[in-house]
Amino acid sequence: MFLRYPDDPYDRIWDSDLIKRQNYLVGVAPGTERISTTRNIDIETREYPPVKVMQTAVVGTKGVLSYRLNLEDFPANARAYAYFAEIEDLGQNESRKFKLKQPYIADYSNAVVNIAENANGSYTLYEPSYMNVTLEFVLSFSFVMTPDSTRGPLLNALEISKYVQIASKTDKQDTTVVNAFRLLSAQSSQTNEGDPCVPTPWEWVNCSTTTPPRITKIILSRRNVKGEIPSELSNMEALTELWLDGNLLTGQLPDMSKLINLKIVHLENNKLTGRLPSDMGSLPSLQALFIQNNSFSGEIPAGLISKKIIFNYDGNAELHRGKKKHFKMVLGISIGVLVILLILFLVSLVLLLNTRRKASKKKREEKGISGRTNSKPGYSFLRGGNLMDENTTCYITLSELKEATDNFSKKIGKGSFGSVYYGKMRDGKEIAVKSMNESSCHGNQQFVNEVALLSRIHHRNLVPLIGYCEEECQHILVYEYMHNGTLRDHIHESFKKQKLDWLARLRIAEDAAKGLEYLHTGCNPSIIHRDIKTGNILLDINMRAKVSDFGLSRLAEEDLTHISSIARGTVGYLDPEYYASQQLTEKSDVYSFGVVLLELIAGKKPVSSEDYSDEMNIVHWARSLTHKGDAMSIIDPSLEGNAKTESIWRVVEIAMQCVEQHGASRPRMQEIILAIQDAIKIEKGTENKLKSSSSFSGSSSSKPHSSRKTLLTSFLEIESPDVSNGCLPSAR
Template identity: 40%
Template sequence: MGGGHHRPTRAVYVSSLLLCLLLVNLEERFVSANRSHSNPPATAPAVSPVASSPTSSFQPSDSYLINCGSSEVKLDDGRIFKSDTETSSYLSTNEDIQTTADSIPDTAFTNSTPSSLMDVYKAARIFTSDSKYLLYIAEPGKHWIRLYFYPLHHDKYDLKTAVFTVQTDKYVLLHDFSMDDSKVVLKEYLVNATQRLSIVFKPKKGSFAFINALEIEGVPDELLSDSASSVPEGSTVNGLSDFALEVSYRLNMGGPTITPKNDKLARIWVPDVPYNMFPQGTEVATGKNIKYRPENKMTRLVAPEMIYETADRMMSEEQAQTTLPNFNLSWSMSVDPTFSYLIRLHFCDIVSNAIHELVFNVYINGLIGISGLDISDKAGGLATAYYTDFVLDSSAITNDSVMVQVGPITNTNGGTPNAILNGLEVMKMSNIADSLDDLYGVDGLYKGPKSNKLKIVAITGLVLAAVAMLFLVFVCVRWKNRPQDWQKGKSFSRWLLPIPGGKTNYSSRKSSVFGSRKSKSGINVYTNGLGKLFTLNELQKATQNFNEETVIGVGGFGKVFVGTLDDGTKVAIKRGNHGSEQGINEFETEIQMLSKLRHRHLVSLIGFCDEDSEMILVYEYMANGPLRDHLYGPANKPTLTWKQRLEICIGAARGLHYLHTGAAQGIIHRDVKTTNILLDENFVAKVADFGLSKAAAMDQGYVSTAVKGSFGYLDPEYYRRQQLTEKSDVYSFGVVLFEVLCARAVICPGLPRDQVCLADWAMQWYEKGMIEQIVDPKIAGTICEGSLKKFTEAAEKCLAEYGVDRPSMGDVLWNLEYSLQLQEASLQIDQSEDHTNFIGLEKVNETGELANSDPNLAVAVAAESDDSNVTVGSQANAANVQGR
């Protein structure tokens, strides 16, 4: 036994095994750490990258979640945003300016930026000079960049006025970015990153920049393909990895908001309802047990199961209440038409009982994307996730929007027509300047089409030289043939440049300069009869050089400033987005339309400016602003009484009635909404914003035109047929009437599906005979039953499905005036009953007149006309009212 080898005991084996495992584990950690942080910045902090979500099995190669200007925060989805004060070596800036807040108001959040992200907006870092975050990239490739902005209060810096640019080493993400209101903003990008990624903040001269939080994360390979189909159908676009992308829209069809907690890549998906152009033809389908096929590059990282578990599908023809059996489901989203877009459609057949049962067409902006798409065939089975990508070139963008449609093929072999869509993503593609905002590159230089100014200067020089040569020849000839007594003339120029009649026509010269000029669009705009032609200097002086503090509104055309002219007149000055080629048609239309229209209930155009590439319109100042602000706007606005609301609606109806019948040629406004009904200091209503207006084609009763307008107010018949009529304005005004009655927004995406659209919701209650249940609680107890009944009857008729069934604006006006008279009559009657529940006190008999009321109270109402008076009892005459 001595000198022999001893067998190791079990304890020795176990101890050795544990020691080996420990050493292997330590080695793996060491290798991983070196792989993730090889060649880090010289002052790299000892901070590990943060996982995107504890519920995700996917671990990005790079993950930097940075809370700017404050301490670490942990979100409810499990992600932890590290403080940039603790990771300051990532940050290069000359100053350390920070601001924080205890809370963010709920009103600052929408579905696109859910309040679950509130904590990342509670702090901000402010930059007064160029500054950047420099981050090490372990694995080159596509990376998310998410930028979080909210203008917190700071004693010295008003973040709402900040103007700045944000860019990477190669791409411009934001150019001269600013925030117009107090809503949180989340900007999301996909960019290529190599060994290092810089996020640079460059304040505009005299301004500053800020950021609340910053997120950089690696993207899985299966998320983005390098190629996509182009529209129209037939070709393929390659090289998509060379573009930077900005997420413009990410929609969940038929489903709720999906927050980062429920998405492995921390994405936000919002309901499609606000963008659905034909909700009355849409119903929601649901499914379960969704399958992913890796061989199709489909995993849960492409989109979560919740996207494929719901879909929008076509209703039957009877349910949809349409005479078009093969109608399309349609979604429209506003975009910048100077960029191309990558459009991703998500499909999953959760409605069929067998494969090859669901076949339909896909259209992008009216162009065929896929003809006869068989989802189950493409996906490889039922309830199986599938997506397809399209590239839409900027040249194919019309109406400043992207429209996605799905609809049945014409030959369904006897089957029921159907089409579905589960999810939709729209992403802006970087342009020739490697920018996602304007045409300026990272060097600050303009990269767009070369200006024609040099050509114009050269041509002008040649023309002037030729004219000078001819002039010299002319002078020489005239001098040679000069009269002998030329010295007796009053001047050299009298015989050299003779003027007919012997007098200079200064009045003609003045007219030619002031009476006609080239507009920005190159079209002659004659100022004679079109109001005053303002100089840019005059308007700069009136607005303190367009000081942000004088901004009273912001619209699609641009900002609206309040200004004071030299004579003390207060005016509203609408300035088009500077340097933009958009809005030229609206600018011209507004001038041409308003120059011909003068009415007490239409906002008057005072003049315009078209100098130095500006498009500026000057209007009379409306002291009380848009009607919407008094219904559910800022809390400091006093509540409008029911009588005031009726008078405002009547004023707006008179303005629209005048447009339709009183102008030399009927005019269709095309954008009737509460933000385009303005109130003066006496709460007199005036219709504004005629940029989309069209002259009516009286011979055929409609105008064939591209669909334009505002979501929630748009006439569904106009949308389906693309034929604009006066009844399209009537429909929009009907929505306005319910908006006035209920004091709520026309589209509320956060509400249950049946309440999202005000028009549909109000009609449901009207059909139940319970409209009083949705009246604005602030005035519910002050409306007499007769007035309410007449008002809602008018609104309901306006919302008829077909224009032929809707009343004229003259009829609507008559009903509103009658409603006001009933309200005034009820107030004059000596009531002995309790007024706490005023609705229901007055009864209306079968003829529509007040029962038990003084007949003398039904007095004639004087119409606002230059030459006619109309009694309330005569609807036929009321329809011919012409306002001043």
């Protein structure tokens, strides 16, 4: 257990004297007490130990503080420095004075350490000059209190330095490029010096674990970077992601033909000019390229048009997809083809009008959509149908839906696939009517096929599809009406949020998880939702949760737009791995559900400028707190005193696993359900016996041991690598 960079800008290793390392610490005398404080220590210069080191100390409770150090590996001319700062509250008549004593060496006259608390409440560092002594093979020394002192000696830190050369530095070509970027960005140049990867990466680069380290990612979005992109960028063969969007970059793009591992490039919202490099279309790993809102010109490389990548080039007025050759010939051929197509279209339209009704009838009979063997394709409620029938997906006429919804005037919501209207049928059944955004007279076969598939999916935690309509080039789905609206409303609207206690949130999470688990494992083929969010989790009249809009991503993609390479989902919930690779798996739904769990825990929105700083969302915010050991700060204040910490902690753990960066590290839905059920058991076990000592109240006594790191006591600084020369401590 030790402290080093970034707590110490010089990357000195400050180690606790509680840890007896073989090479240097032989022993420490008994009769000592470890103390610590959270108050500020006034460190005047950076060369002094970090504040975290000076906030801990050992005190000789019997008037003596003794050490015996093995200094075999240290140079003979090394210096030893002791650091003292009073971190206890001394009474008005109390004092702490002590002297250094070494065996066989006379006392240092007048070398008395006298430290005391300042009047303003801060603490001043005291460094005695008499510690500049030549070290021996074994150094024994003691601090002994003087006769006029009321408190025993105190030691915050002892520094003995040596330098160790590192095995390798970051690749020189990579270092040249990032240093060029550092000079172009005033913000970055102030905080990053020395080697970009060793001993720890700069805040805006990611590095590989190879020898030497290679830079794999540059993240300089909106960093006020000015100037031209360094031409040496072409030498960064290990680079996989380049984020330079939202800056003031000018000039042309450099050669990128060697960047064979480059996957994601963000250059949008700059002032870049010139032609796109012809080799850009042949980059083998490229998955996403964003160059919108620049001043690029000329022809887009053919490879970029033909590759199945995410490519956005809007806002470049002089950039076009192909050269304007043989314009007259192309125009003549186009007109001829258009005339032929028009004739064929008119003939097809006549045939279509004659056969459409028969074809529609046959399709519904084949797919069994009516839900009854004696139903006709034109089955409707006007002909005796009843929405209360079990497992029934009916064809509902457009006129019936207009009547039920008062001509689609009762709008209750809008999603990514269309508007939703409230309706009430003649038999009294309340319905939610979803009208697809992109109305089309084409793709009816695919639409009917998808409805047939969705009609066979039945689970108590999925919103049932009870009807559909395809008239006047409209595609309409009819669902059971959920009286208590969306989970999003209950979390983020204050008047509803007050009614949603922790146990209710757990039950909702369990219901939604079961519905999602059924889609993943209970359907053949399995269904990936692709848009899990609190807005797609609905609550019925009994506050039981049901997942909605399952299958709509696929329906909208195949039925209306055929195959799409654009990642579908909602900002804040979208799986970053799916976004980058376009490889959709069940683990993408797991990531989105993890965000839902964090919303239930924290009561915050996934993305909100009010709750988080720039470039932050609920996942980054929660991850930063858990990494600091302060996971309990995530919890919604409205749950304070009304929920068991152990129960909340169980859900925090599984939620953070769900939002792991890589899908392979995320749990399956079955594991998530078990974790939520564990939390429910913990909460219900003491539901009526809440005690202030165990309920969440912000006190450290109620927090699990793993949620907070214990402050280290006193420190012994052993190795001091030279950061400016790229040095790192040798392996022990």
